[in-house]
Amino acid sequence: MAVRGAGARRPTLEQVAARAGVGRGTVSRVVNGSPRVSEQTRAAVQRAVAELGYVPNPAARALAAGSTDAIALVVPEHETRLFAEPYFSGVVRGVSAALADADLQLLLTMIRNQKERDRFGQYVSAHRVDGVLLVSVHADDPLPDLLESIEMPAVLGGRRSGAESVPYVDSDNVGGARAAVEHLIGRGRRTVATITGPLDMYVAQCRLDGYRDAVRIAGHDEDARLVAHGDFTEDGGHRAMRELLARRPEVDAVFCASDVMASGARMALRAAGRTVPDDVALVGFDDSAVARHMDPPLTSVRQPIEQMGREMARLLLARLRGPAAPGGAGGTAVPTGVVLPTELVRRSSS
Numbered sequence: 219m220a221v222r223g224a225g226a227r228r229p230t231l232e233q234v235a236a237r238a239g240v241g242r243g244t245v246s247r248v249v250n251g252s253p254r255v256s257e258q259t260r261a262a263v264q265r266a267v268a269e270l271g272y273v274p275n276p277a278a279r280a281l282a283a284g285s286t287d288a289i290a291l292v293v294p295e296h297e298t299r300l301f302a303e304p305y306f307s308g309v310v311r312g313v314s315a316a317l318a319d320a321d322l323q324l325l326l327t328m329i330r331n332q333k334e335r336d337r338f339g340q341y342v343s344a345h346r347v348d349g350v351l352l353v354s355v356h357a358d359d360p361l362p363d364l365l366e367s368i369e370m371p372a373v374l375g376g377r378r379s380g381a382e383s384v385p386y387v388d389s390d391n392v393g394g395a396r397a398a399v400e401h402l403i404g405r406g407r408r409t410v411a412t413i414t415g416p417l418d419m420y421v422a423q424c425r426l427d428g429y430r431d432a433v434r435i436a437g438h439d440e441d442a443r444l445v446a447h448g449d450f451t452e453d454g455g456h457r458a459m460r461e462l463l464a465r466r467p468e469v470d471a472v473f474c475a476s477d478v479m480a481s482g483a484r485m486a487l488r489a490a491g492r493t494v495p496d497d498v499a500l501v502g503f504d505d506s507a508v509a510r511h512m513d514p515p516l517t518s519v520r521q522p523i524e525q526m527g528r529e530m531a532r533l534l535l536a537r538l539r540g541p542a543a544p545g546g547a548g549g550t551a552v553p554t555g556v557v558l559p560t561e562l563v564r565r566s567s568s
Contacts, residue, residue: 228272228273229270229271229272230272231245231246231249231272233270233272234263234266234267234270234272235266237266237269237270238259238262238263238265238266239262240259240262240263241367241368241369242345242368242369243345243368243369243370244259244263244369245263245266246345248260248263248264248267249263249267286345286346286347286348287321287322287323287348288322288323288324288325288346288347288348289317289322289323289324289325289347289348289349289350289351289531289534290325290327290338290342290347290349290350290351291309291310291313291324291325291326291327291350291351291353292327292328292329292338292350292351292352292353292361293306293326293327293328293329293353293354294328294329294330294335294352294354294355294356294359294361295328295329295330295354296328296330297328297330299354299450299451300328302451302452302478303450303476303478303506304477304478304504304506304507304508304523305476305504305506305523306353306354308506308523308524308526308527309353309375309523309524309526309527309530310326310527311524311527312523312524312525312526312527312528312529312530312531313351313527313528313530313531314527315524315527315528316527316528316529316530316531316532316535317531317535320531320535322348325347329361335360335361338361339361339364342364342365342368342370343364343368345368345370347370348371348538349370349371349372349373349534349537349538350365350370350371350372350373351372351373351374351375351530351531351534352365352372352373352374352375353374353375353376354375354376354419355374355375355376355377355378355419355420356378356416356418356419357378357379357418357419357420358418359378362374362378362383362384365384366383366384371534371537371538372384372385372534373385373386373387373530373531373533373534373537374386374387374530375387375388375526375527375530376388376419376420376421377420377421377555378420379420380420382420382555385533385537385553385554385555386554386555386556387526387529387530387533387555387556387558388421388526388555388556388557388558389521389522389526389557389558389559389560390557390558390559390560391421391424391425391428391503391521391560392424392425392427392428392431393428393559393560394425394428394503394519394521394560394561394562395424395425395426395427395428395429395431395432395473395475395503395519396428396429396431396432396435397428397432397519397560397562398428398429398432398473398501398503398517398519398562399412399428399429399432399433399473399501400432400435400436401501401517401562401564401568402471402473402499402501402568403432403433403436403438403471405471405499405568407470407471407499408438408470409444409466409468409469409470409471410433410438410444410469410470410471410472410473411444411445411446411462411466411469411471411472411473412425412426412429412444412445412446412472412473412474412475413446413447413448413454413455413458413459413462413472413473413474413475413479413480413483414426414445414446414447414448414475415448415449415450415475415476415479416447416448416449416450417447422450422475425475425503426445426475429445429473441466443465443466444462444465444466444469446458446459446461446462446465448474448475448476448479448482450475450476450478450479451478451479451482452478452479452481452482452485453482454479454482455474455476455478455479455480455481455482455483455486456482456483456485456486457482457486458479458482458483459472459482459483459486459487460486460490463486463487463490463492469498470497470498470499471498471499471500471501471568472498472499472500472501473501473503474500474501474502474503475503476502476503476504477502477503477504477505477506477508477509477512477516477518478504478506478508479502480500480501480502480508480509480512480516480518480567481502481508481512481516483500484500484512484516484567487500494514494567495514495566495567495568499517499567499568500516500517500567500568501516501517501518501519501562501567501568502516502517502518502519503518503519503521504518504519504520504521504523505518505519505520505521505561505563506518506523509563509565510565512567514565514566514567515565515566515567516565516567517562517563517564517565517566517567517568518562518563518565519560519561519562519563520560520561520562520563521558521560522558522559525558526558529556529558533553533556
């Protein structure tokens, strides 16, 4: 073991990590006896500890051992979306239900700008929470990569791409959208448009892919004028519907990538003197309370939102326990991705 003089500074956890060639979180787990480390990595960390003469700080050790007893549920959106969209409340209910018996505190965190993103990055890098659940993931969001780099257990609600590296829970967005558009075409609609979500989100890309699949399978020509871009908000749906009516006034059906956008589209149709479903059939996605309370009630693709929240929490708890821990994954690998089925719920709007 290295010998330090009386005035020498204590070696830090970061120095041990650098010496061992691993992340700070890995050193924490080794020091605290976690089973979630390979024997080869454990040996490298223990060798670095001995060479540097590292002695864990008791308070830091308690924190690293998981005494925070807290999970962060992170929503990188403005509060107007958080409280306006039923999707988020459904996820929160599912996560809360799954954590009810886990003796863990749930911390809801909104990230609305870069300053808040940087602040949360510092917070989570200090391992102030035991794990992170992240919803509403955009393709350019750096937070999932940060969580990976600091080896913070995390699960995403949705994916950044089809090659997502962070564990995730998602729904069958392509299949759900395809079923919605096939339904509209099967009802005899000839000019079927779509209002997408923001295309920097994989979920929106997948729902657009499902629309295109159904149009192609039906032998219809794809027409870029029948695709309007929204943002998962009511205002976005209203604006996109007005664009569609200006481009293709003969449109007789619209698949909206969310119920909230369908509500906005419904208002635009009413203002233009178009009736639903006689003039224009309408289908949404989520099967939220918005769909049931619209006039007429909205046909929508049901995704099991609360189940998604429960599954996210379940996957995270399994990762926190580790495969060797009692009640953990039972010696088997914890799944890295779960895709839940969707179902078309038919109502009067189509």
